[in-house]
Amino acid sequence: MRLLTHVEATPEQMRILADTRPGFHLVRGAAGSGKTTTALLRLRQLCATRLSRRERLQVDEPVRVLVLTYNKTLQGYVAELARQQVQGAAGLILRVATFGKWAVDMVGNDGLVDRERTVPTIRRLAAQLPLPTEFLIEEVEYLAGRFRADDLDAYISARREGRGQSPRVDRALRKRILSEVVEPYEAIKIERGWKDWNDLALEVQKAPFQPSWDVVIIDEAQDFSANQVRAVSAHLSADHSTTFVMDATQRIYPRFFTWAEAGVDLTNTYVLRSNHRNTRQIAALARGLVEGLPTEDDGALPDFSACDREGALPAVAVGRFSDQVGYAIHKLRSDVDLTSESVAFLHPKGGGWFDYLRTRLAAEGIEWCELTRASGWPTGPEAVALCTVHSAKGLEFDHVFMLGLNQQVTPHGNEEGDGTLDMLRRLLAMGVGRARKTVTFGYKADDPSTLIDLLAEGTYEEVEL
Structure with missing residues (x-):
């Protein structure tokens, strides 16, 4: 299966590549605007800049680079492209993974269960609520991924976006979702020794110190949850360069959150407007x-x-x-x-x-x-x-x-x-x-x-x- 052909950076992309300042950066663009290409070109530029500084300052520690994707298919695609960009660079550690794989390697998978195990439990607990069951399952996953474990009550009054206008979920229903579904579900997980994918993100946030990451690229970031972003943020070096690449119009999972509530203070935001892929x-x-x-x-x-x-x-x-x-x-x-x-x-x-x-x-x-x-x-x-x-x-x-x-x-x-x-x-x-x-x-x-x-x-x- 053919990969992307070699491409030269466009003027629109060059201004993004030129920004090598530390901090959080956001690259936005519609389908076909070259977001993934931009992410990989930025990866190459940041790695070159960091390696040059490492050599100039005669630093022994390697430059640690993490590229995260949402699913396995995109991971396989990006991994091949990423390795082409920085293949064999001395003094550099490159990791390309899904969030799940990266998190499991950090904290282990003891008790980890897939949705095939957890969804029937949520479905049973949600059966008495006056909302479509499948919608409620996604609502539970939405609120669990957006709010911290010790702040789930914030869901009751938070501005609820990214979930459509219908069905309507008012304050009374939100309280019932928490008391009749979420709280019993959390108790069942503890009783059975289960850990779901959101629990994995919460564990990573509290994981003991490990070598931190200097350069991070998160592709298709619109489908990462707030807790997953918080998990990544907990393992960044002091002068990290982290780039989120996304388009909220293509968000196909219930993941809405604001950058501020996820603890992200954006250094700069760039928008890709040209469509290089589609007719x-x-x-x-x-x-x-x-x-x-x-x-x-x-x-x-x-x-x-x-x-x-x-x-x-x-x-x-x-x-x-x-x-x-x-x-x-x-x-x-x-x-x-x-x-x-x-x-x-x-x-x-x-x-x-x-x-x-x-x-x-x-x-x-x-x-x-x-x-x-x-x-x-x-x-x-x-x-x-x-x-x-x-x-x-x-x-x-x-x-x-x-x-x-x-x-x-x-x-x-x-x-x-x-x-x-x-x-x-x-x-x-x-x-x-x-x-x-x-x-x-x-x-x-x-x-x-x-x-x-x-x-x-x-x-x-x-x-x-």
Whole structure:
């Protein structure tokens, strides 16, 4: 699977690279603006600056560099790119990891349980509350990740953002969530010796001193929780350079918090406005999906006016799933150079939803690889990747296919401002933004996702199968 090609820094990026001052720095930008590229170029620049100072001052201690990503797929991708930037530099220790892996290596995984174990417990406790159960599960994870363990009561009166306008969660409901769900859940964890992923972040905050980090890059920072940011902050050197790279418009997990409440005093904020990845047509399709959503302080809408390339209109194929796959394979054969271009089939669910596609690709002799939760970037000749939309965050491909976009795989509430619908809109727009050249959707005529109705008129070509 092909990586990013070598790129030269743009004038927009050069001013970010020139800022080597210690402290916390924020780089914001919409999909396609070169955030990950900027992060890696900044990594190279900061490492060079620190190594030069180390040599000049004849310091024995190595420069310690930490690059954190949200999920395993992006970690594998960034790890390959990061090592290319600073490969073999003497006097430098480079660590590229997900937050979870870095934290487990620091404090251990005794008692650590995945969501598959904790969610049924939360679901049972939340059953009596007048809110959708899945929404409540995310609400519990949201408040646990945002507030300190000894300050959960702050949730009752805090300004509650990043969770949509519906369902409405007033003060009375917040008190019930704390008393009837969160407090019993915490007691159950203690009784069973469980530690969930938020507990892991809290443990890292209190972990004994270890060699601190001089340079830190956090990519896709919009999906880190406040407690995860606090955990990283607890292990920084006195003159650290920490860079958060993010776009709140692409936030697809309930993670909202302010930098001040996470203890971060930003030294400087930079905004990337140019769109180097998408064509104008792809950016226009993505923008239609998120138009009208609150962008929050650190968000940026996809901007087709900032693109410098034209391309084909995205296609929306309407028909049976087997016909959608047949249409996609025809496009692979006729419009894609599988020796030099990359292709991603993305799906909100993944897993078994890819079974039929796997069978058809194999029958056609088209090699493919799986990216979801892969901790290493595939280095084989495969040009086609299968991946959940969540795991595609931060990646890019020449061609993106999202087939089977039926309502069954994108369920949500029906009220205006529904938080789940807002999340799905961001998720689908993020998937569109992965594409450099073409985007193809597909859905069944008798069961379209409501997200299809949000596509702006004139931004796509409908194909009846």
